[in-house]
Amino acid sequence: MRSVAADAEDKIKELIVEQALGPGDALPTETELMQRFGISRNSLREALKSLQAMHIVEIRRGFGTYVGTLSLEPMTEAIAFRTVVGHRRGQGSLLELLQLREALEAGLMHQLAGRLPDEDLRELDALVARMHKEVREDGEIAARTDRAFHRTLHRSLDNELLSELLDAFWNAFHRVRSEGLGKAADGEELADMHARIVDAVRDGAAEAAEAAVHRHFDDIRRRLSNP
Structure with missing residues (x-):
C-alpha cells in the first residue's frame, strides 16, 4: 500500500505539469499544499525531501519551495x-553501461556526418590536437578534454535531453573508470581514434564515422576485459 507521502509526490509532480512550471518557478506554500492535498505537514515535508533528492523541487529555507533543476544527476549517481x-x-x-553509450553515439553518426558546422569541426580538431599534447606532456588524455570532445560532437543536434543523457552516461562511466577498473589506454592511439571520427564526419561518410565509433568502443572493451 502506497504511503501518504508517496501519493503527495505524485500530486506535486502533477501540479508542476498542469501549471506548466519550469526550473526556478515557485510552488505554493507548504500550508497551501497541505490544504490542497489534505495531508499533514510531516507527510508533505517527506514528499518534498524525496522530490528534492531527485532535483524535481528545491527547498530554499526561509524563502519557499521551487521547481528544481530537473537534471539527470540523480540518475547518473544511481x-x-x-x-x-x-x-x-x-x-x-x-x-x-559501455554498450548503452556505444549504441547512442554510433546511432547518431548518420545525423552528424556532413552536417557539422565549420566552427564545431574546428573546435573538434583543436580538441584532438590538445589530446595529443596532453599525452606527450602528461602521459594521458585529460577527462575534461574527452568530455569536451563528445559534447562538441553532438552539440549541433540541439537536443538538450539527448545531450544531458549522453553526458550522464559519460559521467557515470568515467566515475567508475576512476576506480581503476580496466587497463589504461594508449593515449596516442586514443587521440587518433577521435581524429578518425572527426575526419569521417567532416567527409560526410556516415558509415565510416559509425565504424570509427565502434572501433573506439571495441578498444575500451578490450581494456576493460584485460585489467
Missing part, C-alpha cells in the same frame, strides 16, 4: 553506483 557494485560482484555492469 547508474554509477549500480555499475561499481555489479562490477565488484563479478557482473558485466561496466560493459553494459
Whole structure:
C-alpha cells in the first residue's frame, strides 16, 4: 500500500505539469499544499525531501519551495553506483553501461556526418590536437578534454535531453573508470581514434564515422576485459 507521502509526490509532480512550471518557478506554500492535498505537514515535508533528492523541487529555507533543476544527476549517481557494485560482484555492469553509450553515439553518426558546422569541426580538431599534447606532456588524455570532445560532437543536434543523457552516461562511466577498473589506454592511439571520427564526419561518410565509433568502443572493451 502506497504511503501518504508517496501519493503527495505524485500530486506535486502533477501540479508542476498542469501549471506548466519550469526550473526556478515557485510552488505554493507548504500550508497551501497541505490544504490542497489534505495531508499533514510531516507527510508533505517527506514528499518534498524525496522530490528534492531527485532535483524535481528545491527547498530554499526561509524563502519557499521551487521547481528544481530537473537534471539527470540523480540518475547518473544511481547508474554509477549500480555499475561499481555489479562490477565488484563479478557482473558485466561496466560493459553494459559501455554498450548503452556505444549504441547512442554510433546511432547518431548518420545525423552528424556532413552536417557539422565549420566552427564545431574546428573546435573538434583543436580538441584532438590538445589530446595529443596532453599525452606527450602528461602521459594521458585529460577527462575534461574527452568530455569536451563528445559534447562538441553532438552539440549541433540541439537536443538538450539527448545531450544531458549522453553526458550522464559519460559521467557515470568515467566515475567508475576512476576506480581503476580496466587497463589504461594508449593515449596516442586514443587521440587518433577521435581524429578518425572527426575526419569521417567532416567527409560526410556516415558509415565510416559509425565504424570509427565502434572501433573506439571495441578498444575500451578490450581494456576493460584485460585489467
